[in-house]
Amino acid sequence: MILVLMIGVLLVGGLSCWLVAQRYPLMGRWIALIAVIIAFLLPVGWYIQHAPGITAVGKNWLIDYQVNWIPAFGISFHLAMDGLSFILILLTFLLGALSVLCSWNEIREKTGFYFFNLLWTLAGIAGVFVAMDLFLFYFFWEVMLVPMYFLIAIWGDFNRRYAAYKFFIFTQTGGLLMLLAILALYFIHGQQSGGQYTFDYFALLNTTFSNDVTARWIMLGFLIAFVIKLPMVPLHNWLPDAHSEAPTAGSLILAGLLLKTGAYGIIRFVLPLFPEASASIAWWAMLLGVVGIVYGALLAFAQTDLKRLIAYTSVSHMGFVLLGVFAFREIALQGVVMQLLTHGVSTGALFVLAGMLKERLHTRDINHMGGLWTAMPHMGALAMVFVMASLGLPFLGNFIAEFLILLGAFDVSPVLAIIASAGLVLSALYSLRIMQKVFQGQLQPISEQPRDLSVREWIIMACLTAAIIFLGLYPQPVFDVVKGALITSYQLPVAGGFN
Amino acid sequence: MVITRYHPVHALLYLAVSFLSVGMIFLSLGAPFVAALEIIVYAGAIIVLFIFVVMMLNLGNETAQQEKEWLKPKVWLVPSALVLVLLAEMLLLLFSGNQQVMQVSQVDPRKVALSLYGEYIIAVELIGFLLMAGIVGAAHIGKHRKPSLHRFLQNGDAEKERASALQQETIPNEQTVLHD
Amino acid sequence: MTDSVNMVLMVATVLFALGLVGVLTRKNVVFMLISVEIMLNAAGMAFVAAGSKWQQPDGQVMFLFILAMAAAEVSVGLALVLQIYHQHKTMDVEDLKELKD
């Protein structure tokens, strides 16, 4: 029930933002903030209440809520949460609250509609993380897509239309492939179980495929949808444009959350539903992951547009996710979950910083920056923290994630893991380039000195910094919570025989 | 003959003739009720409607002249050839079926009416709606709105008017200059 | 009256084809409407013939429907013709290519 409330609060909050802002334009943001915070407190409060029960062995599904929706087609309104969902939900609302905060002053026109879109995107993402009915999942998948399109297309930067179209077309293509795959799975399962047509995840888990080729095609349908979101090279092209053109909050949500839905989908659906089929393509997927790591890093180094640069680092970091998922090792998968969290926090923070810089300097070109440490020492120090996080410095969460992923992958394919490790050197290259170009060197002669952080910005950055350091020094709670949820993802393929 | 006339009124007269002959064919097929309707509605009402329009628009010799220009062999040859092919094919279909002799029998109006208000009652109602909509639509469209033009055309017209106004202003000036 | 149904159908076909030629070749909207009338007539004729062949009233019912529809069509069509003429001062369909962007 708490899950329904959580999503409902966001949906209602979004609508009321829109309506209220018609009359009082400044009220919208307060409503949005309150709605997200309520949605955040719901699962946190629940967790505090039930914390002892969670670590109990054998109880993977923390909450399960199911009512019939369209019984004729076997569609139910089925929400459930396990450790993995729980962690990602927390991330969603944390970043959601911050994204409301960082659009506090940035958005000046159509604020109501803006917050409406923002909250609905968040609701869609939260829904994706808890939907356990494939039809419902697809529904939420689209819910998060369309408002995001508006966020980019209306409040974006100069080239926003192009970016928004590109984003929409890419992800929608994937979405349609997924729809086809869902339907195919639906019918195959229905025939097998003698007419019991259902979209329910747990029922579909029992589907067996007589034919390897069919299984592989259906699996690819899901996988392509997810790797477009992830994104995987060579399907990554929507990302730099969308990230760099979106407003700050949009970039934050894109990088921090939307990309995670792809990884979540792979872990939740592709691996458990098609263990053999995904084991059979594992090597190729890992290869593409590694290609993504290196290719993204190379491109990131070449960029001069700050947001674009950060966007390509996402491509690089998400390569690690792909590598880790298809290694089929518990260590690697735990690393992947960690990577999802830490990448969300660190890259999100970098985008927020880029947004703040743009607000002050009115440019995203790093060639026009330089020496900003002198003017803004606090921002410089924070940027240093997150740049270091992005290049995988220990103390900070990203290191643990990348370390575990590589450790797990090394067990499977040493060569790929070694090439991926080279990505660490490349990540140092592009990360340091950010610092060097933006904060070091001589201060450019600007008419007005840019201000250092305001209180609101301090709150945003303090949350993110605390999160990333906490994840770096004491990640064990995350691992414990997630552990049960991942078992289905890595145990089956081992039985399936992976070489 | 209808389709080849240049003058609209002539074409309409030939159309009337066509309708009348179709009516006769109906009669010979044993459908007197329909034959009557054919003559009343088509040859009566519709033709009259056309003639009204022709009169309102004052389509006369001028239009005929225009039509003559438009109706070149170049224009009608290709479509006619296509239609001829179609015709040939349809006739082929028509005669490829078995040629059994059928007794033509009378279908009286009573039967028609029974079927009309029996099994086709819904269709009748729909047709009623259609006619209603047709009347309202025609009345609405036919209202003589004066200058409510499409906005693109409006601009063009306004410019044209302005241009012509300018011309009118300049010409007298020239004349005055000449006079001086 | 042996082959009359087939004969009638043949006439209807010819009539339809003539109407089609008319629609295709004429540029004047009024003439096109007239041609459409002829085609509708041909269709109706085919219906009546078929109805009489199987001795069913349905053919004639259909003809009635066509008749009603034709009446509606002509009234709306002619109203449109009037408006078009008022606005564009022409009857030529080729001059009315506003659909093209």
Place this chain on the structure above:
Amino acid sequence: MNSLLPYIPALPLFGFVILSLFGRRLSKPVTAWLGAGTVCIAALITITVALAFLQTTPPGGAYSQLLWSWFTVGNLSVDISLRVDALTLVFIFIITFVGALIHIYSAFFMWHDRDMARFFASMNLFVCSMLLLVMADNLVLMYLGWEGVGLCSYLLIGFWYEVPSNSRAANKAFLITRIGDTALLIGLFLLFKELGTLNMNAILQEAPRHFTTGGSNIVLITVLLLVGGMGKSAQIPLQTWLPDAMAGPSPVSALIHAATMVTAGVYLIARMHGLFQLSPVTMAIVAIVGAITLLVAGCSALAQTDIKRILAYSTISQIGYMFLALGVGAWSAAVFHFFTHAFFKALLFLAAGVVIEALHHEHNIFMMGGLRKRMPEVFITFLAGAAALSALPLVSAGFFSKDAILWYSWSSAGGSALLWFMALVGAFITALYSTRLMLVVFWGDMKTPVHQQPDRGMVIPLVILAFFSITAGFIEWPHNMIHLSLFSDHVQQVLPGTVMKENLPPEWLFQAIAAVVTLLGVYLGITLYYGKSGVRWQQSPPLAATREFFFSGWKFDQLYNFIFVKPFLFLTRINKSDVIDRMYNGIAQASLRLNGWFSVSQNGSLRLYIVGVLAGILFIITLQLLL
């Protein structure tokens, strides 16, 4: 004692946190007290721990303290847990003690810098990371310290970030060490795959049982670890960052070179000695790398004109000695050389800092001169440092440690005449450039006026360090002399003894040769550089070319620039706009063109539409007729 351990790294960490959060609000004295004080207290605690350790060796030979479990995933369990054994004790003593002296010195040195808080925050973090590195009981925690050291060196080398070359130097340092770090990381993966643990003790216990001596896996692992060590310790071929790292303030150089960063590689190899012993090939590589590095860096030091660059190359060279010692299995000699080197190198850098400060930031030694009279305290302490560096017999600490290395490079099982000879030549060169440095800076005419005398607070650390530079060697005498081996006894609780060859020539012969060679080097230096003669000597063309070659650090920078940097930049530049994007744009354009074609048909011509319909009907009917 165990409960005291966490405070050693925690105190500098506390300083870092406070300074980085509130640094701008604190006044300068508070900043200085906080920055230097935390490290000093840590040093005091270390000394307490050390005394306790020396009195009664704790059970198992080590103090250890589990702080918390970092993460447990699958079969990998990593704790944040500290462990201090005899080897670590040497390192933490040096780190905290020399670190504290450097901090005290910095409190005066950086007094006028407006970013003093940032400076002390970074320094404290540096000390903290290095302490974690050496106190870690597992390799992941060590890697944390390892990377933390890299980060701090980056922060401190680029401390004066406004000058572009400084931030470039910082980037270079970070990147090159990062390459080594990545190799180390891969080594860790391989270790974990083989042994299933990353705990150091467990590894050392497991390794002999799991690996066969000289097996390919163990060779691979040790080579990877070695590359990691080479990156941090600036050994060939990853040495190029260190000379550029002089861009930071002088105390930073002292900290990097003496107490912390560059010795990390030595620590790693000494710590993982159990693995290296299983792989004789790698041991040989270590020795050869060390020998080559000490020669190459020594030659480069001969040609430099920047006082700090001379010292930097000398550091590379001295670390080369340590690697050589490690490679021949002279574990305790290597650590002992680290021990003495820390004192005199810190001293030399700090003294150089004073000189540079006094002469308006003049770095070129040929613009100095005649400082003997003007800055006597600095002169005397610097002299002590230089003597130790050139290993003057019996009066300096450097002699005892370097002599041990020379002796073992011949006499140990892994040693050979060639290695010994290279080390000997290195000793000669070291003496030569030390003499050159002393003579050019402190003798001769004064070329730049001295504009300020050093603070008392800066001189006191110098004096303390000078004292240790002379006396630190006395705790370990060669076997044939007084036979006092306090140091090696202590260290050999952890490290194995050196395996010796049979039938060796007498040890005193080697000591005599080494002493003579060193004195020869000093003598040659005096003849060349005393008075004006040195300048003339340098002008001859073939020497000038060699000098240029040495000056540029054997052209390693240019080589890497050509092999790696330029192709990389080229690659990234041509692909800036992402080739794959073209493909999608191609699809988009194709669909636009198709749209163009089809939109021609939508021209609003009614008759054309009807023809289309007609054609369709025709097509269908024809189909039906034909089929």
